[in-house]
Amino acid sequence: DTLLIKGGTVVNADHQIRADVLIKDSLIESVGPNLKAPARTRIVDATGKFVMPGGIDPHTHLDAEMGWGSKAEIISTDDFFSGQAAALAGGTTMIIDFALPVDGDLATGFERYKEKAKKSVMDYSFHMAVNTWNEKVSSDMGKLTKEGINSFKFFLAYSGSLAVTDDQLINGFRRSRELGALPIVHCENAAALVDAQQRTFGSGFTGPEGHFISRPAVFEDEGTSRALRLAQYVNVPVYIVHVMSGGAVAEIAAAKTRGQRVIGEAVASGFGADEGKIWDPDFKVAAQYVMSPPIRNKEHQRQIKAGLAGGVLSIIATDHAPFNSTHKRAGLHDFRKIPNGVNGIEERLHVAWDELVRPGLITPSDFVRLVSTAVAQTYNVYPRKGLIAPGSDADIIVFDPEVEHTISASSHHSKMDTNIYEGREVTGKVVVTISQGKVVWENDKLDIKEGAGRFIPLPVGGALFEGLDALDAAYVAANYPYGTPGQPVMRTVGTTASRDEL
Numbered sequence: 001d002t003l004l005i006k007g008g009t010v011v012n013a014d015h016q017i018r019a020d021v022l023i024k025d026s027l028i029e030s031v032g033p034n035l036k037a038p039a040r041t042r043i044v045d046a047t048g049k050f051v052m053p054g055g056i057d058p059h060t061h062l063d064a065e066m067g068w069g070s071k072a073e074i075i076s077t078d079d080f081f082s083g084q085a086a087a088l089a090g091g092t093t094m095i096i097d098f099a100l101p102v103d104g105d106l107a108t109g110f111e112r113y114k115e116k117a118k119k120s121v122m123d124y125s126f127h128m129a130v131n132t133w134n135e136k137v138s139s140d141m142g143k144l145t146k147e148g149i150n151s152f153k154f155f156l157a158y159s160g161s162l163a164v165t166d167d168q169l170i171n172g173f174r175r176s177r178e179l180g181a182l183p184i185v186h187c188e189n190a191a192a193l194v195d196a197q198q199r200t201f202g203s204g205f206t207g208p209e210g211h212f213i214s215r216p217a218v219f220e221d222e223g224t225s226r227a228l229r230l231a232q233y234v235n236v237p238v239y240i241v242h243v244m245s246g247g248a249v250a251e252i253a254a255a256k257t258r259g260q261r262v263i264g265e266a267v268a269s270g271f272g273a274d275e276g277k278i279w280d281p282d283f284k285v286a287a288q289y290v291m292s293p294p295i296r297n298k299e300h301q302r303q304i305k306a307g308l309a310g311g312v313l314s315i316i317a318t319d320h321a322p323f324n325s326t327h328k329r330a331g332l333h334d335f336r337k338i339p340n341g342v343n344g345i346e347e348r349l350h351v352a353w354d355e356l357v358r359p360g361l362i363t364p365s366d367f368v369r370l371v372s373t374a375v376a377q378t379y380n381v382y383p384r385k386g387l388i389a390p391g392s393d394a395d396i397i398v399f400d401p402e403v404e405h406t407i408s409a410s411s412h413h414s415k416m417d418t419n420i421y422e423g424r425e426v427t428g429k430v431v432v433t434i435s436q437g438k439v440v441w442e443n444d445k446l447d448i449k450e451g452a453g454r455f456i457p458l459p460v461g462g463a464l465f466e467g468l469d470a471l472d473a474a475y476v477a478a479n480y481p482y483g484t485p486g487q488p489v490m491r492t493v494g495t496t497a498s499r500d501e502l
């Protein structure tokens, strides 16, 4: 099958050009002006529109067991079918979801998520979460890297279910580095959170606003700083998810200035959602805004947008963790029991364009980099994904910057019965989505097939891990004049070794 996208402006992360795009089967065949279409080619008219690589969302929780407390009693509302349908309607053609362990067991968790993902309608991959540390975890990490997993997620928050301690984190970092896999961290101080939650609840704030009150930015700033410093200690690249505070942006900037390799991820809700709604007297309205770290005020949001514009933050994701209002009611009388998470998989590109490109903070090429190319590069799937060029996968969107539309639960494609962007008018719309070379979204209609999605294995190593051994030497020289804790090199008077020799 051939498909020709005609008359648009092709936007890649590094340049824009007026060009047609010819697609054959699931790959891009050629890019250039006035391309000739073979007989029976389907034509997509992109005149006056942008033609961009499909979005890649590296942070979703589909069909996820994310109950709060020690048991995972609540499953997120969207499965791999409905969540990906929503993604495609919003211009995202690949996701990297979080496979969760089962009772600490990674291999079992991964098998479970592979089963869930059989419903997929588009390309997908996984990160694997690690919530404890032992020999089996370490060896499973190694095995999973041979099955296409190249990143491991560590939660500093969520005591009693997902949280890891500092020693577990250090072990996880060290093993990640050994494997060439990227460690990912949710940064909030677990102990401080429990303390603040108890105090907040005790002082009578039992509703959703208690969630916000009990999660001040200082907990996120501290978690971010700690994760970055421990990554520095191990000399491993690190990926910080859902940056929600200005302080965390500053911590990442400081780490980069130290020379650390850090990927900072913003999520659409972190700069595009209304923080005030968590105070709404209607529980159903307020509870949908409960996510962690919390959605913060305009000043934090401004700093996150500045971080994206200035290059401190490299990726825009969503953390799509959808829980219906019925799920959220589990915490009607206690905010600590409200399942954490907000929607975004369908809204990400629209909110990002409206918040960042339209006010002039970033260019269309920056937009492509933040929602697609940088994700593909970070997870070693570039240039197969994240680029419009011959040989790349035909995952492409046509974006009309002039179309105004209103976001609403009544028209979205997620199974959610609420939408945190309800009623929001945005300018700029994904009018066509092409996934695996097929038009799957056009004229506000989806044409998708359950099971069409493919697992995309992600290889370890890559640019982020190149030169780390050489960097060790400079790091040791700067930080360990007497050698590293694992390898002391100096034998000077006063050390145990030199005393023994005397």
Ligand SMILES: NC(=O)NCCC(=O)O
Pocket: 061, 186, 242, 290, 291, 292, 293, 319, 321, 340, 341, 342
């Ligand atoms: N973010 C959130 O509130 N829920 C999803 C799980 C996580 O990423 O922490």
Ligand SMILES: [Zn+2]
Pocket: 186, 241, 242, 292, 293
């Ligand atoms: Zn998180």
Ligand SMILES: [Zn+2]
Pocket: 059, 060, 061, 319, 321
């Ligand atoms: Zn998440």
